[in-house]
Amino acid sequence: MILIAVALGAAIFSGIFAFRFGIAYRKKIAEAEIGSAEEEAKRIISDACKTAENKKREALLEAKEEIHKNRIEFDREIKERRNELQRQERRIQQKEETLDRKVESLEAKEDMLNRKSKEIQALQEETLEIQRKQLEELERISGLTVEEAKNYLLKNIENEVKHEAAIMIKDIEAKTKEEAEKKAKDIISAAIQKCAADHVAEATVSVVPLPNDEMKGRIIGREGRNIRTLETLTGIDLIIDDTPEAVILSGFDPIRREVARVALEKLIIDGRIHPARIEETVERSRKEVENTIRQEGEHATFETGVHGLHPELIKLLGKLKFRTSYGQNVLRHSIEVAHLAGIMAGELGADVNIAKRAGLLHDIGKAVDHEVEGSHVTIGADIAKKYRESQEVIHAIMAHHGDVQPETIIACLVQAADTISAARPGARRENLETYIKRLEKLEEIANSFNGVDKSFAIQAGREIRIMVKPEDVSDENAVLIARDIVKKIESELEYPGQIKVNVIRETRAIEYAR
The missing domain is CATH 3.30.300.20 (K homology (KH) domain)
Known part of the structure; x- marks a missing residue:
């Protein structure tokens, strides 16, 4: 036990000694490393200071060189500006000397002008005095006052000017008329030659032929109920008189008259004439006439080459087939105006399509002028605006009778074409x-x-x-x-x-x- 205790104590002592020795050794190594690091740090700091000092000296040298260079440049600029200022001072001095000389010269001239002005004023006064004496002498010799002489001269001058103006107007008119008439004749004759439209004079009555006179009684019906039904449904008067084998339809509305004519012809062919059949036939005839109106409007657009019209405009064009103006069919007149305007537009280099379109639509207001208040010109322009026609077409419609001043060549052409179509011999009938x-x-x-x-x-x-x-x-x-x-x-x-x-x-x- 004692031996074990001794051995244990020796082991503990040896361990403690070894631990302390290890610590001392490591401390010594650490101190050596710290000393080496400090020396290295001192060396780095010394090198950095030397490097910084060198860079400082280089920067100072560069700054001194730049300052020196700038100073030289500045001195050079100062010298140049000073020289420029000296030159400008010399020029200003020369100009001042020149101005002084000019001022002296102007003063001398002003003195001379003042003297001459006084001399001229004296001469004017002398001249006025002489003129006054001459006028007095002239008045004494002629026996006329100044006002009378002035009026006499003005009257003579006025007569001479009128004479010369009349001669000048006559010459200018002769030349202008000669050139304008030649050009107008060429254009209008070419247009008329290329456009030959048929015209039919229409009245306010239509005649329906009958197969025999017995048919008149059947049309009248018992106690006149057939003829009353037909007149009520169509709004047209039937005139049954002594005219052999014919019935006359009378009415101012040509479309209603056409409906009545078609219906009566169908009833005559069918032979069954009674109120119910009349009502059915009139309704069917009205639809046929509406279809005819649409077809006539489409035919007019095809004939003139005007496309893209609103369907309602085409329908209104078709209605013009049943309208007349002084005996001239309005639809045929509109087609003729479209052709004439297009031909003249082609001769003058204007837009042919716009001219034709305006010519075809210029009387479109006549299709409804009996239903709407106002002139056919205003109504037609409103219709064209409603269906989004171009401003040129609307203006041509407004100007074709001179209600407004024509401002475009298209308006002038439509006006001329309308006059040509309406005024040519045989086109219209005029009330006596x-x-x-x-x-x-x-x-x-x-x-x-x-x-x-x-x-x-x-x-x-x-x-x-x-x-x-x-x-x-x-x-x-x-x-x-x-x-x-x-x-x-x-x-x-x-x-x-x-x-x-x-x-x-x-x-x-x-x-x-x-």
Whole structure:
């Protein structure tokens, strides 16, 4: 036991000694490493200080060089600016010297002008005095005052100017008319030659032929109930008189008259004429007429080459087949105007399609003018706006009767084509009373001018021949009278086509041999 205790104590002591020795050894190694690290750190710091010092010296040198370079450049710029300032000072000094010399020269000239102005003023006063004396002498010699002489001269000048103006107007008109008439004749003749439209004069009655006179009784029916039913359903008057084998349909609405005509023809062919059958036939006939209207409108668009119209516009065009104006069928007239306007537009280089479209639609208002308040021009323009036609077409419709001033070449062409179609011989029938009034108004306008002796409306009112008094009207004034009469006719009279105003001045010398 003692031995074990001794051995155990020796082991513990040896362990403690070894531990302390190990600690001392490691401490010594650590101190050696720390000393080496400190020396290395001192060396690095020393090298860094040396490097920083070197860079500092290099930066200082570079900065000194840059400053030196900038100073040299600055001195050079200062020197150049100083030289430039010196040059400018010399130029300014030279200019000041020049201005001084000019001022001295101007002062001398001003003195000279003042002297001359005084001399001129004195001369003017002397001249005015001489002129006054001359005027007094002239008044004494001529026996006229200054105002009287002035009026005399002005009157002579006015007569001379009027004479020259009349001659100039005559020459200009002659040249302009010659060129314009030649061009217009070429264009219009070409248009008319290319467009040959058929026209049928229509009235407000239609005649339906009968197979025999016995059919009249069947149409009248028992106690007249058949004819009353037919008249009630169609709104058309049936005239059954002594005319053999014919019934006359009378009414101002051509579409209703057409419905009545178709229905009556169907009833005559069928033979079964009674109120129920009449009602059924009239309804079927009305649908047939509506179909005919649509087909006529489509045919008009195909014939003129105008496409893309609204279906309602096509229907309104078809209605024009049953409308007449002074005996001229409005649909045929519209087709003819479209062709004429298109041909003239092609000759002038304008848009042919727009011209045709405007020409075809120019009278579209006549399809409903009996149903809507207003002129057919305003109604037609409103319809074109409603169905989104172009502004050119709308303006042409508004301007084709001169309600507004034509502002486009298309409007002028449609106006001209409308006049050509309506005014050509045989196109329209004019009421005799209206025709006579127009001729009387023509002669009245001509006779209202001073110097007119007699006037005669000839060629169905397309020309007025005016005889003037030769002692009151000169050849030059005859030109002015013709122009004034034309303007008055245009402002006061409505007429188809154009009217030629022919002023004649004739001097006759008559003697008798006895």
